[in-house]
Each structure stands twice: as C-alpha cells, then as structure tokens.
Amino acid sequence: MTAAIGIDVGGTVIKGGVVSASGEVLAKATRPTNANAGPAQVVERIAALIATLQSESDGSFAPTSVGLGVPGNIDHGNGVVLASPNLNGWNGVPVARLVSEGVGLPVVLDNDANCAALGEALCGIGRGADSMVLLTLGTGVGSGMVLGGKVWRGTTGLAGELGHSIVHVGGRSCACGQSGCLEAYASASSTVRRALELIESGEASSLREVLDRGQAITAEMIVQAAEDGDRLAGRVWEETCRYLAAACINIQHLVEPQYIVLAGGMSAAGERLRRPVQGAIDAMVSRRFGQPPRVRLSLLGNDAGFIGAAMNALQVDR
C-alpha cells in the first residue's frame, strides 16, 4: 500500500502520522516542539518522530516519502524555511534536506496552512472538491488555497496571506505594519484586544471579573460570555464574525472555490463561529452573483496539517 509520513510542525507541538494514498491515517504520534532550543534540535525531534512512525509501520504500508508542514514563509521548491513568526531562529533553514539526511526518505516541505487546506480538500470536509480555500483562525489569520486539486502557492510561495488582505482601508493597525488587515479584526488576539479596549474605556462586562482575578481574557471566554448574554462580548464577537464574513465574500468574488472552510484554534467554537459568520455573509453579500457562499467547519481539526503534508508528498511521489 502506498503511504507517506506527514509532519505538522507547530509552535508548541509536532504532530505526525502515516497516511495512505487514499487518505487513511494508519498511525499517528506527537512530540513537544521545544522551539526555543533552535532549528537543529527541532530537526532531531522531527527525525525521531518519523523513526517512531516508521517502526509502527509493518510491511503492509512502508512509507516511501515524508511531507513536512511548517508555519511561515516557505521556499517549497528548495525545501527551505525562509522565515517563521512562530519558530525562533528559523531563517533560511534547509529543513527538507536536513530531515531527509536524517531519515533516508525524500522530504517535501510546504507552509502549514497549505498542508491543512490540501488535507481538508482531499480527505476532509472538501473531499472530492476541485477548489477550496481554508482559513486558519488562531493567534493570527492564515489561509491555504487548493485549485484544480493542488495547492496554489503563488510565484514565490507567498500566496495565502489572507490575514493581511485589507478589509478596511485606513482601519486598525496590524502587527505586520499595514492598516485595516483582516487579522487586525478577526484573529483571536485582536478579538481579545478589541474587548480589552472597550473594558478599559469603562464599558460594563462580565469579563471585567476575569481581569480583576488577575487572569488574561481569551477568545474562548469572549465567545462564552457572548453566548451568556454579555453585551460587550456579543458586540466584539459579532464584529469578528462580520470581518470574517467580508473575507469569505472576497474569496467568493475573487476565486469562487467550491468550499470555504474555517479551521485553526478559533474554529473550536464550532457552530458559535460558523453560524454568525454565515449569517453575516447572508446579510452582506449581493445576490447579483448567485447564491451566497456557504462556509463549513474543518472536519479533520488538528490532524489536517499532517494529513495534508503526507498527501503533498504523495502528489510529488506520483
């Protein structure tokens, strides 16, 4: 049986699995990333995780290649991580070659959001879809795009930075240096920031108690408070969903993929995310362009990245 190992390198944990050509997960395992130890240490941990997964493969599905997903700017062709906001010191690291030398298998490197998009498109919620855009909603907002059944990476691998598309010219400052980015409104951290601003301005909210206890407010707390009827939290979460709706409308009008999928940490909110985003789309979109796009929630969750990384390797293998 043709199979590949997929590895998803996150800021805190490395996830991996053996995946068959039909998308079946035959084995999986995780390791802490220990990102502070630097690239060489992380490469060793990746190789150890691959060895573990290989040892679990009996002869019936010996994996013949490795797919690697890493956050950041990726040179896919050369297998080099150019820069990564989540992995300290990963500037110009030829990780595909380093891992390949360690494990004796060919390695295909890609951006982690691209891998997640390919995983969901081939094996998850978009199974059988020719085209799909996946939004990764977490501390930041990223995206991956599958067109014609393959990842679209752009000219130098920088496509898919949906979080830094401008949805409010002259709007809020973004950490990237631009103004009015989607990420400045719709990431988990900007959702928290907007709530804090309102609380600091003196507006009443049940979330104030959290601060009074010396704790930090999280996006999850805001979603819960909104559901419990807290008006400030409700307004903040409604705004997050409205900006995500605008981004989905923009994807629809520019690319018109078969599927638009919400993934990443914030998608753990499930229907409390999907329903208001869909509602805002339905309220905002013009009917001149047919039916409003329908958004879906990720099906594979945290496994999408390593599954897509493996499928990426299998696509190159073929």
Next chain:
Amino acid sequence: MTAAIGIDVGGTVIKGGVVSASGEVLAKATRPTNANAGPAQVVERIAALIATLQSESDGSFAPTSVGLGVPGNIDHGNGVVLASPNLNGWNGVPVARLVSEGVGLPVVLDNDANCAALGEALCGIGRGADSMVLLTLGTGVGSGMVLGGKVWRGTTGLAGELGHSIVHVGGRSCACGQSGCLEAYASASSTVRRALELIESGEASSLREVLDRGQAITAEMIVQAAEDGDRLAGRVWEETCRYLAAACINIQHLVEPQYIVLAGGMSAAGERLRRPVQGAIDAMVSRRFGQPPRVRLSLLGNDAGFIGAAMNALQVDR
C-alpha cells in the same frame, strides 16, 4: 498556420481579429454593437464580422475556431450568457451555439475580462507569465485571473469579481447591494460621484465651471484637474488610487501572481494612474512579505479582449 478568430462584444462596439497561435494579429475589424436591437441582431452582427475576417484570411491562415468574449455572467462550458449588465435582454442566450450555426466553426465563449487577462498574459505585458491578475477599470471594476497559463473561472464562472470585494467593511454603498466594495471607491463612475459630492458640499474646485456650463464631469477631467493642481480633484484621484492599491495588495497576499495589470478605459490615464497606485502600494504594504508588488499598464489596450478570446479558442482547439 494555426489561427483563430477572436471577438470582443462590448456595449457599444464589437471588435474582432484573426490571431495566430503565436499571438500575431493577422487582421482586425470592428462593428457597432447596436445592443438595443437585442441578442438576435447582435448575433447576426457578430456573424457578419466573422465573415468579413474570414474573407480577409487567405489560405495561409484559415481560422479553425472562434473565441467570443462577452461582459457578464457566463456559462463557459455550455457557451451561454446568463446575464449581462451591459447587454440588454441577454439572459440565458446560447450565443456560442447561435454563432457557431451561423459561421460553421466551433465557438468558445468566455467573460470579456477573462479574455483580456488571457490576451495580456499570453501576448501582452505578461508575455510568458504563468500567473497574472488583470483589473478592468471603467464604469465598473472587473478582473480576470490567469493561473498556470489558463483562465481561472471559479466553480460556476463567477470568479474575478474583484470590483465587489469588500475593502471597507461598513463603507460606501455599491450598486450591487453590498457596502464597501472596491467598485464603490475606485471605478470611473464612483470617482466622479465622490467629486460631485465634495463640490455639492461647497468645496472649491475648477471642476465647478464644467457643471456651470451644463456639462457632465468625467474621470478624465478629474485626472486632468488633479494634474493641473486642483486640490479637490487631487484628493479624489488620490483616494481612487489608494483603494486600487489596497486591491492590488490583496491580490498579492491571496494569489501572488507574477503580474498585476491595470486595464480598461481608466487605464488610458497611463502613468497618471500607474504611478500613484504604485506609490500607494509602496506606502501601504508590509515588507514582511518581500518586495511590494509592481503594477503594470495593459500593453494591448482595446485589442486585449479579442486577442485573448482567440487564444482561448486555440487553447481548447489543442
């Protein structure tokens, strides 16, 4: 020599030409559209134009197929114009079949902006480019996208509606029913509208004389007045270019094509358009994602549509 006939059906004029597989224009001609006469009449005019072009083809380049570009929502696969804002009564017109029956050649139908994008990508400013996004700037704002050397049409042919991507959530109302669309800020007509609003609010401008003479203000006049130092016109034009810059930044971050090309009627402003758009991009874009995208002006001008329509037919032919 392999050649095809390309036809670009505009609201006022039908342009056509015989184009070789290498992109050379071997003959060209035009006819008034007479759109008010309805689809049947326009189809006859298209057929007559094709006959004229055929008669100019000696044996050395007998065209073997026809490519047709029409504004509006297009069912490319079935060759049907679903709806067209510029062509009255074109709802569900099977124009590919009708023209094919009239001229005895296979006909490939596509959206006019898609044709212009393919023309510029294969034979114009993007010659040799694998990927390109072309903006058509006129009464409205449209776009066409070439990815992997082919037109990307989306799932049902509705991709490329860049004019209705939202660049200012909660912003100006657009004719399409949405708020904050690019087209509500950056089309020729919205540029005129914003200037009129400022004049009506009492602001001084040399353009007031135009109104006093009973004439209508055009986008060209605004560009000229801005160049002549009129402050109101300067501000309006700067805003148009700033919104176009945001759209180019969004294209770059989502798709990262090799080329972003400004085309359509408003691109006749040439460097008076390109330079301020590029300047606004350079001022607004984050350097985290490499060099700012460089925008270019259309090279083929009004011929891009029929050249791309012909190349579209030749791609299907192969």
